[in-house]
Amino acid sequence: MDLLDTFFNVPILIRTFPMLMSGLWITIQIGATSIIAGLVLGLFLSLIRLYAAKPLVFIARIYIDIFRSIPLLVLLIVVYYALPFVGIRLSPFFSAVVALTLVSGAYTAEIFRAGIEAIPSGQFEASRALGLSYRHMMVDVVLPQAVKIVIPPLTNNCINVMKDTALASVVAMPDLLKQATQAQALAANPSPLIGAALIYLAFLWPLVALVSRFERHMGQRGAR
Amino acid sequence: MSSFIEIRNLNKHYGAFAALTDIDLDIAEGEVVCVIGPSGSGKSTLIRCINLLESFSKESTILVDKIPVEPGKHLAQVRAEVGMVFQSFNLFPHMTVLRNIMLAPLRVRGLSEAKAEKKARELLDRVGIGEQAEKYPGQLSGGQQQRVAIARALAMEPRVLLFDEPTSALDPEMVGEVLDVMRDLAGTGVTMIVVTHEMGFARQVADRVIFMNGGKIVETGKPEVIFDAPKEPRTRDFLSAVLNH
Ligand SMILES: Nc1ncnc2c1ncn2[C@@H]1O[C@H](COP(=O)(O)OP(=O)(O)O)[C@@H](O)[C@H]1O
Ligand SMILES: [Mg+2]
Numbered sequence: 001m002d003l004l005d006t007f008f009n010v011p012i013l014i015r016t017f018p019m020l021m022s023g024l025w026i027t028i029q030i031g032a033t034s035i036i037a038g039l040v041l042g043l044f045l046s047l048i049r050l051y052a053a054k055p056l057v058f059i060a061r062i063y064i065d066i067f068r069s070i071p072l073l074v075l076l077i078v079v080y081y082a083l084p085f086v087g088i089r090l091s092p093f094f095s096a097v098v099a100l101t102l103v104s105g106a107y108t109a110e111i112f113r114a115g116i117e118a119i120p121s122g123q124f125e126a127s128r129a130l131g132l133s134y135r136h137m138m139v140d141v142v143l144p145q146a147v148k149i150v151i152p153p154l155t156n157n158c159i160n161v162m163k164d165t166a167l168a169s170v171v172a173m174p175d176l177l178k179q180a181t182q183a184q185a186l187a188a189n190p191s192p193l194i195g196a197a198l199i200y201l202a203f204l205w206p207l208v209a210l211v212s213r214f215e216r217h218m219g220q221r222g223a224r
Numbered sequence: 225m226s227s228f229i230e231i232r233n234l235n236k237h238y239g240a241f242a243a244l245t246d247i248d249l250d251i252a253e254g255e256v257v258c259v260i261g262p263s264g265s266g267k268s269t270l271i272r273c274i275n276l277l278e279s280f281s282k283e284s285t286i287l288v289d290k291i292p293v294e295p296g297k298h299l300a301q302v303r304a305e306v307g308m309v310f311q312s313f314n315l316f317p318h319m320t321v322l323r324n325i326m327l328a329p330l331r332v333r334g335l336s337e338a339k340a341e342k343k344a345r346e347l348l349d350r351v352g353i354g355e356q357a358e359k360y361p362g363q364l365s366g367g368q369q370q371r372v373a374i375a376r377a378l379a380m381e382p383r384v385l386l387f388d389e390p391t392s393a394l395d396p397e398m399v400g401e402v403l404d405v406m407r408d409l410a411g412t413g414v415t416m417i418v419v420t421h422e423m424g425f426a427r428q429v430a431d432r433v434i435f436m437n438g439g440k441i442v443e444t445g446k447p448e449v450i451f452d453a454p455k456e457p458r459t460r461d462f463l464s465a466v467l468n469h
Contacts (some may be wrong), residue, residue, distance in 0.1 A: 120314075122310060122313075122314035123314060123316065125308075125310065125314060126310065126314035126315075126316070128275075128277060128303065129275055129277060129303060129306075129308035130307075130327070130328035130332065130377075130380060131300050131303035131304040131328060131332045131380065132327070132331055132332060133300070133332075136331045136332075140327060140331065141316055141327075144318050145316075145317070145318050148318075
């Protein structure tokens with residue numbers, strides 16, 4: 001009974017629920033913005049990485065390697081606390097979105113590259129032999145096939161970005177985690193933290209289940 | 225007789241390896257040329273240079289209907305004139321048969337949906353698979369897929385058709401249906417260059433047969449000459465090897 005009052009105190013959960021919801025809304029905004037911007041950046045980077053002139057390819061590779069190596073928390077702190085020293089002052093929201101986008105873009109670029117490289121060379125040759133322009137070859141032939149291949153790893157990346165939004169709380173962004181810690185302080189009770197954890201779970205579990213389904217599906221197709 | 229395809233001094237290297245050496249070749253409009261030779265002799269490389277799927281050395285020239293084959297703005301024009309059929313079909317697996325055929329006329333020729341569809345259906349009837357229009361390539365047999373690939377090439381109304389071993393990936397019982405379609409095409413006035421191991425087809429349909437070896441054209445002539453009285457010992461060796469296997 002004591003344990004329940006401490007960790008799952010229903011009156012406190014009900015009282016702090018609006019706070020948690022406003023936090024969730026911010027988490028979703030940060031996550032969705034970063035995911036979309038990361039997709040655009042990643043597609044762009046992957047095309048450079050595959051088809052641009054050598055120096056640009058080199059720059060894209062360096063970019064991708066750096067942003068896949070750097071810990072996101074370090075990047076976020078650099079963006080928020082270090083950049084102001086050179087006159088670049090971003091709001092907590094933009095700091096979080098910029099850091100998440102830079103990293104997600106690097107991972108997405110590698111996912112797209114692998115997807116495009118998985119398309120047999122005969123598809124490119126047939127497109128060129130028919131006289132299709134580069135743009136039509138990509139839009140009509142290559143990307144529609146690549147998208148099917150990249151959906152499972154892209155969904156996985158989305159899950160990671162959504163999870164990593166919690167780091168935004170360190171730059172004073174009132175996201176779900178930050179709201180929960182504040183609610184915990186106000187109520188002098190950890191139930192809001194448990195509430196936040198359950199909300200993350202409820203939100204991300206279905207996506208994880210979706211990825212598993214994709215993977216089972218792909219496995220079966222491969223086996224056939 | 226002015227040449228419709230003019231190949232001069234064609235050289236192609238992969239690193240230090242010479243895949244094609246000093247090829248000179250003239251092909252008249254409407255001519256059907258079969259290219260034979262052992263594997264690795266440069267047959268595919270030769271025809272892939274004609275639509276610039278392979279680049280070649282700068283001193284070489286290829287003209288198709290007087291248009292130089294080179295990177296840049298002429299290239300789209302050349303590729304619109306030159307259709308290609310591959311050994312492995314290379315159909316677009318995510319599109320229906322009908323869409324496969326309509327794509328290039330829509331995107332390159334700028335045809336309307338209705339016109340492109342009408343033409344695609346006519347072509348499917350012509351290659352004998354009109355009833356398969358709504359299926360996906362993966363649902364068809366190899367022979368049917370290759371006939372779709374031929375229809376797809378024809379949809380651009382090319383003046384030249386390149387075939388790179390179009391029947392080599394097929395089960396034996398399907399070779400005939402594809403060769404029949406190609407035989408019909410040969411009578412329509414389209415210029416055809418066919419890399420093939422089907423000696424019967426070459427003898428019957430070709431206006432001229434080219435024998436290649438080691439990246440060079442060794443011998444060229446009318447099929448009866450090449451098959452019945454080849455001059456070069458290497459041609460004789462090759463033919464006796466393939467005809468008596
Ligand atoms: N991409 C490539 N890189 C290196 N060598 C190649 C490449 N493509 C073809 N070759 C070589 O060029 C020669 C001619 O090849 P190809 O034209 O495919 O011969 P064929 O079609 O007559 O069998 C072969 O020796 C082959 O190994
Ligand atoms: Mg070949």
